[in-house]
Amino acid sequence: MLELANVEVVYNEVILVLRGLSIEVPDGQIVALLGANGAGKTTSLRAISGLLGPHEGVITKGSITYDGKKLNDLKPSDIVESGITQVMEGRRIFKDLTVDENLVTGGFTVKDKARTKASYDRVMDLFPRLAERRKGIAGYLSGGEQQMLAIGRALMAEPKLLILDEPSLGLAPKLIEQIRDIIVDINKQGVSVLLIEQNAMMALSIANYGYVMETGKIVMDGDAKKLLADDDVKEFYLGLHGDDSEKKSFRDVKHYKRRKRWAS
Amino acid sequence: MSTSQSKRRISNGAAFMIAVFVPITIFLIVQLFSDPAVFLTTILKSLAMGSTYAIIALGFVLIFKATEVVNFSQGALAMIGALFISFLVADETIPIVPWWSEGNLVPIRNPIYDLGLPSWMAWGLSFIVALFFAALIGLFLERVAIRPMIGQPLFSVAVITLGLEISLRVLANDSAKLKLRNTNTPWSGKGFNIGDNFLYWSFFAAMIAAAISVVAVFLFYRSKLGIAMRAVARDQEAAMAQGIPIGRVFAIAWGAGAALAAVGGLFATEPPIKQTGAVDAETSLVAFRALPAVILGGLDSVQGAILGGLIVGSAEIFAGQYLSGYTSVLGAGYPLVIPYVVMIIGLIVKPYGLFGTEEIRRV
Numbered sequence A: 001m002l003e004l005a006n007v008e009v010v011y012n013e014v015i016l017v018l019r020g021l022s023i024e025v026p027d028g029q030i031v032a033l034l035g036a037n038g039a040g041k042t043t044s045l046r047a048i049s050g051l052l053g054p055h056e057g058v059i060t061k062g063s064i065t066y067d068g069k070k071l072n073d074l075k076p077s078d079i080v081e082s083g084i085t086q087v088m089e090g091r092r093i094f095k096d097l098t099v100d101e102n103l104v105t106g107g108f109t110v111k112d113k114a115r116t117k118a119s120y121d122r123v124m125d126l127f128p129r130l131a132e133r134r135k136g137i138a139g140y141l142s143g144g145e146q147q148m149l150a151i152g153r154a155l156m157a158e159p160k161l162l163i164l165d166e167p168s169l170g171l172a173p174k175l176i177e178q179i180r181d182i183i184v185d186i187n188k189q190g191v192s193v194l195l196i197e198q199n200a201m202m203a204l205s206i207a208n209y210g211y212v213m214e215t216g217k218i219v220m221d222g223d224a225k226k227l228l229a230d231d232d233v234k235e236f237y238l239g240l241h242g243d244d245s246e247k248k249s250f251r252d253v254k255h256y257k258r259r260k261r262w263a264s
Numbered sequence B: 001m002s003t004s005q006s007k008r009r010i011s012n013g014a015a016f017m018i019a020v021f022v023p024i025t026i027f028l029i030v031q032l033f034s035d036p037a038v039f040l041t042t043i044l045k046s047l048a049m050g051s052t053y054a055i056i057a058l059g060f061v062l063i064f065k066a067t068e069v070v071n072f073s074q075g076a077l078a079m080i081g082a083l084f085i086s087f088l089v090a091d092e093t094i095p096i097v098p099w100w101s102e103g104n105l106v107p108i109r110n111p112i113y114d115l116g117l118p119s120w121m122a123w124g125l126s127f128i129v130a131l132f133f134a135a136l137i138g139l140f141l142e143r144v145a146i147r148p149m150i151g152q153p154l155f156s157v158a159v160i161t162l163g164l165e166i167s168l169r170v171l172a173n174d175s176a177k178l179k180l181r182n183t184n185t186p187w188s189g190k191g192f193n194i195g196d197n198f199l200y201w202s203f204f205a206a207m208i209a210a211a212i213s214v215v216a217v218f219l220f221y222r223s224k225l226g227i228a229m230r231a232v233a234r235d236q237e238a239a240m241a242q243g244i245p246i247g248r249v250f251a252i253a254w255g256a257g258a259a260l261a262a263v264g265g266l267f268a269t270e271p272p273i274k275q276t277g278a279v280d281a282e283t284s285l286v287a288f289r290a291l292p293a294v295i296l297g298g299l300d301s302v303q304g305a306i307l308g309g310l311i312v313g314s315a316e317i318f319a320g321q322y323l324s325g326y327t328s329v330l331g332a333g334y335p336l337v338i339p340y341v342v343m344i345i346g347l348i349v350k351p352y353g354l355f356g357t358e359e360i361r362r363v
């Protein structure tokens, strides 16, 4: 199980972005982490994967543990070796490498050739489109194929927990469905998933549990089904609110409704 | 209609190239027929010069591709590498100053020369050991001077490498001064004649060394570690997310770059670059002579390093051979300026180098 407890992250020594974030990802589950732009979702993932360094960020408080092992001060390579792999926001495939070579980078931490071969076959099974373009330069793949490659590359590291940062971003509805089904497949093979999404409907439809985050901390959490039925979530994330075009914060919505309720 | 029009349109760059290359080609054809032996010798000499430049250029490219740093200490690394070779094969000793000897040199005899091998084999083994030491120096420099600078502006890192160049060169000069430091290659000073023209075996040794280096680099870039290195070059953070230890990748690039510099340094002591077969203060200059080759080829391209090296090397040798009648006008050192002239012409036509990636060159 992955556990974040009261995590605080500061960028450039002054910008406090995570303000006591606490989430849990139990083994075998899909957990969705939702939130508006700038809520700090990507920052949370950087904290988990040890990737704050290149962004001048540090964890100033709290702890991140995986199966009881503290990850706070580990190097990214150690974290990957502990079984956590991240599919970064914006896919970030290596564009001038071939599809196969991208997959090799994903399997860098696995020393056993037979296991690498098994992972490779599994990826090719999961993504027949990639199999067709194995020797092709990754930069020429379509957006959807690049996302598949990014996920396949992450699977090459044999993760026990797969973290995905907005995998549906910029994809057509049909492809989003495909990616969603693939995430379910991967989960069925025994991999836990932490899924970040703007597309709350998609995320909650496959998740066991969901968190809603705003300005660096969790403002709501619960069973995915419950969240999906929740009026506030519906209104703000699923775009089902009727009245205004003006963008409101999730808390504003809540506050406003609460006041209305009190008033009546 | 529109396609035929665009076909007929010739860019300024292409026109410029034609204006430069057509007269040169005509001139060369005339020379070929007027004295084939001289022409052939000049070609072979060019290939040797180009090969040496290409080896040095490969070292630059290897380090640049991984770290995006132009390593200005490549010349000092070449000199130190050549010195190591010299220590191991000329003195047949490894000079060290242990802490107990109060600053006195306590040379360790190179055990390879006691194995009773044929001398060329002993030389070859010692050469490989020297490359290994040179690579260690590269690893060491990366660890102490470059690794702490990861994430800092690349310009600052480049300036640090310039500082390394100067300090290392001072150190190397001090040790080289002790006596004439010979590299004692098995082919040293030997060769054969074509007509009246003497051809050194070192020409061919340089070509073979360049070919081996190029193949080795190509194979390396196809290995798991090499692929990881290219990934690091493309996107450091994404590479880290795959669990690639970028510090170790940097170190390996520096180690390999230093070993290539050492090979280049060896050939910088021999014809066509130098007649003496000895390491001296000038050995480190070979990197600055090869720099136009790297920039012309494109800083991040293996093919570019080879082609750039060959073009620049040939231009230098051909100009030296056929323009020597104009020395009074051009000045005695004019062949050394030719690489830079060629580079500038090349950059006018292709601002990012022949094979350079535009995206990267913005740095």
Ligand SMILES: Nc1ncnc2c1ncn2[C@@H]1O[C@H](COP(=O)(O)OP(=O)(O)OP(=O)(O)O)[C@@H](O)[C@H]1O
Pocket (backbone or CB within 6 Å): A011, A012, A015, A017, A035, A036, A037, A038, A039, A040, A041, A042, A043, A044, A055, A056, A089
């Ligand atoms: N390297 C950085 N230095 C300073 N501030 C940063 C840095 N990276 C992110 N931030 C700030 O941290 C906050 C959270 O950013 P983050 O990228 O984690 O949000 P997000 O929830 O992933 O948003 P999005 O949905 O747009 O991807 C933002 O206000 C952002 O400006």
Ligand SMILES: [Mg+2]
Pocket (backbone or CB within 6 Å): A041, A042, A043, A089, A165
């Ligand atoms: Mg984000």
